[in-house]
Amino acid sequence: MSRLELLSPEGLRVDGRRANELRRIACKQSVLSDADGSAYYEQGNTKVLATVYGPCEPRNKGQALHDRCIVHVEFTVAPFSTSERRQRSRSDKRLLEIASGIRQAFEAVIISTTYPRSEISIYLHLLQDDGGNLQACINATTLALIDAGIPMTDYICACSAGYIDETPMLDLNHLEEASFETPDLTIAVLPRSGKATLLQMESRLPADRLEETLHLATEGCRQIHKLLDAAVQENTGELILKYANAI
Amino acid sequence: MQDNEYAVVTDKKEISTATPGEPLTSSAKFMRGHGTYIENDKVVSAVAGVVEQINKLVTVRALKARYTGEIGDVVVGRITELAQKRWKVDVNSRQDAILMLSAIHLPGGVQRRKSESDELRMTTFFAEGDLIVAEIQAFFADGAISIHTRNLKYGKLRNGTLVKIPPALVQRSRSHFHTLPCGVDVILGVNGYIWICKHTPLEVVEANPENIYSSQNDAISETDRSNIARVANCILALSHQFVHIHETAIVYAFEASLPFAIKDLLSESVANEIAVETKSKLQ
Numbered sequence: 160m161s162r163l164e165l166l167s168p169e170g171l172r173v174d175g176r177r178a179n180e181l182r183r184i185a186c187k188q189s190v191l192s193d194a195d196g197s198a199y200y201e202q203g204n205t206k207v208l209a210t211v212y213g214p215c216e217p218r219n220k221g222q223a224l225h226d227r228c229i230v231h232v233e234f235t236v237a238p239f240s241t242s243e244r245r246q247r248s249r250s251d252k253r254l255l256e257i258a259s260g261i262r263q264a265f266e267a268v269i270i271s272t273t274y275p276r277s278e279i280s281i282y283l284h285l286l287q288d289d290g291g292n293l294q295a296c297i298n299a300t301t302l303a304l305i306d307a308g309i310p311m312t313d314y315i316c317a318c319s320a321g322y323i324d325e326t327p328m329l330d331l332n333h334l335e336e337a338s339f340e341t342p343d344l345t346i347a348v349l350p351r352s353g354k355a356t357l358l359q360m361e362s363r364l365p366a367d368r369l370e371e372t373l374h375l376a377t378e379g380c381r382q383i384h385k386l387l388d389a390a391v392q393e394n395t396g397e398l399i400l401k402y403a404n405a406i
Numbered sequence: 407m408q409d410n411e412y413a414v415v416t417d418k419k420e421i422s423t424a425t426p427g428e429p430l431t432s433s434a435k436f437m438r439g440h441g442t443y444i445e446n447d448k449v450v451s452a453v454a455g456v457v458e459q460i461n462k463l464v465t466v467r468a469l470k471a472r473y474t475g476e477i478g479d480v481v482v483g484r485i486t487e488l489a490q491k492r493w494k495v496d497v498n499s500r501q502d503a504i505l506m507l508s509a510i511h512l513p514g515g516v517q518r519r520k521s522e523s524d525e526l527r528m529t530t531f532f533a534e535g536d537l538i539v540a541e542i543q544a545f546f547a548d549g550a551i552s553i554h555t556r557n558l559k560y561g562k563l564r565n566g567t568l569v570k571i572p573p574a575l576v577q578r579s580r581s582h583f584h585t586l587p588c589g590v591d592v593i594l595g596v597n598g599y600i601w602i603c604k605h606t607p608l609e610v611v612e613a614n615p616e617n618i619y620s621s622q623n624d625a626i627s628e629t630d631r632s633n634i635a636r637v638a639n640c641i642l643a644l645s646h647q648f649v650h651i652h653e654t655a656i657v658y659a660f661e662a663s664l665p666f667a668i669k670d671l672l673s674e675s676v677a678n679e680i681a682v683e684t685k686s687k688l689q
Contacts, residue, residue: 195472214472214500216486225548228500270443270452275548277500305426308468310441310452313427351427388425391454395423398469399456401648403421405575 165335166324173335174203178328181318181379184386186299188306188394196307200299203332204289209299211307214277223278227271231280234258234296240288257293258283261300264317264347264357270310279309290333291319293345293359298383305391314387315356317347318379320372322364327372329379346376350384353377424451424466431464439465473498473573473597475551479542480582482568482595483553485532491525493532495540498573498597501550505532509543509554511561513616531619537563539593539601558611559583561618565626566591566603569638571645573598577652584653588633588660594651602637604630636663639671640680647681658684 163173170177182203191197196211217223234254238246247254261283269279281303283296297317304311321331321343328335331343344360364372424430427450434447441453442464451457453468475481475497486502487494494502508520510531532538540553540560555561573596582594585605593601604626611618626634640659641651649655662683663671670676 189470196470216494216496216502274500276550305454306470308453308455308471310443311426312443312445312450312452314425349427391425392423395425395454395469399421399423402469402574405648405650 163334163338165338165341166326166328172328174332176330178326179375179378181330181382182332184383186302186387186390188302188390189398194303194307196303196305196309198299198302198306200295200302202291202295202298202330204287205291205295206285206287207292207295207299208284208286209296209303210282210284211279211300211303211309212282213279213307214274214309215280217276217278223276226275228269228274228277228279230262230266230269230271231278232258232262232265232283232300233281234261234283234285236285236288240285257296260293260357260359261296264297264315265300265304265311267356268311268313268315268349269304270312273310279304279307288333290331290336291345293317294319294330294347297347297357298387302387302390306394313349313351314384315347316350316380316384316387317345317357318376318383319343319345320376320379322368322372327368327375329375342372344372344376346373346380348377348380350381422457423455424457425454426452430457430466435462437463439463441466441468469574470572472500475499475503475542475545475597476578477542477544479578479596480539480593481542481553481597482537482539482563482593482599482601483597485534485536485538487534488528493528495538495553497551497553497595498570498599499551501548503540503542503551503553504546505538505540505553505555509552509556511556511558511618513619532562533621536621537568537601539563539595558608558615558618562621563593563601563603564621565606565623566601567634567638569600569602569641571598571600571641571651575645575648575651576600577650579652584656586637586653586657586660588637589630590633590637592637592653592656600641600651602634602641604634632668636660636668636671639663639668643671643677643680644684646674646677649681649684655684655688658687662687 185201188198190199194210198209200207236247294317301315321328321341342362342364347357348355429448431449436449438444442449449464451466455466455468458465481497483495483497485493486496491507493505497503540555543554544552584592589605591603591605662680
């Protein structure tokens, strides 16, 4: 049985993209009216819904900090998100790890000293899984936090990249990610300063290839930043229009 | 109508917006206001919203944010917790507001000293889950709100229903207590919580001071009930269509809603129709 060809001789990937191309990204803020902030984010066939509540009174009083707010992240995967229906428990280590990675990344940018003794809760729902869950979750969270009016020093944009057939590849889909020999990494950067708040890699990548793969992922983050910024500006414009017409 | 609405916006073309991380000024001469931070001597936006400048002060106002209190605001809230000599009250803010036992109107005379027995009887005044209307009195060092109910206008709420709307749609005004022509009282909390209840004349409240901490609803007639429900749905309909909520708007919306059944008011087409009619009457 031959190995699935992830990169054709013409330089095209299984879904027809070139190595340095992102999947189609669609996003929308303020999708839920009851939450303080919400966002829906699609990257290819990976679909995420992010909801932000807060800043509000912490549910667990003992955790409250006297000088800043705490950030609480919960990540759930819908049973219908994968091709095989599967119910995942809330205490799934994999999900907890992703949630804690996202929490740490965002604690670095949220200006938390504005809200002492408060809590910001972020709920992430993966509705469809086609690879790149972490990056989609981070980008969706950025949009939802901005929608909630929570002060942040910058956006956080995340992107994944892998290394297939001696070529660095941007934004892996599920098929590419799942293949055994694909090393892949996810990086989250603050696009304006270029600083990284999260870097995750769980497989082996030749050390001399790390830099170019990282560089490609960072370039992807910059592209994503432009798209997110456009979405935020559109939403802000819409809200201004609504309030300007309010009597 | 539509052309008119856009004209309002194009007149205000000087509105400038910012997104997080966007530098707003190029020199250190400016002062940093809400929604901004300073990096390398530059004022940088921290939220997505409208940039406002007053002399040297630069602020960015997020369009959707939680309620931030000001002293003197009338707020409607729900008791969430009892603590030492105080209640915690949810007022849609970033922290629960605090109502001290010393900041309420105790039954049996204003000048009465607070005794230990009052502390033990705190649940008989306000219990968890009770709705109250209060005024913001002060702020604590960490920014938490302190509220008081030392007036017969304020206190426990009953005989009605609560509606939650975005706080930005309620503007501060001279009075937040209104009696509508349909015989319904409305309390417009600046925090976006609105209380709609059966009308009780002030004389009746003053004549029965022992009733101010009662949790028992009075008998409410069928017409009162439907009027309360209609006003509640009118307010929700207006808020979905981004109309500021004040007494006149509610009265106009109520009149416009009369041809429709109460439950239909929440459908988007009817809500829009009511909002358009209310807006045209307001202009």
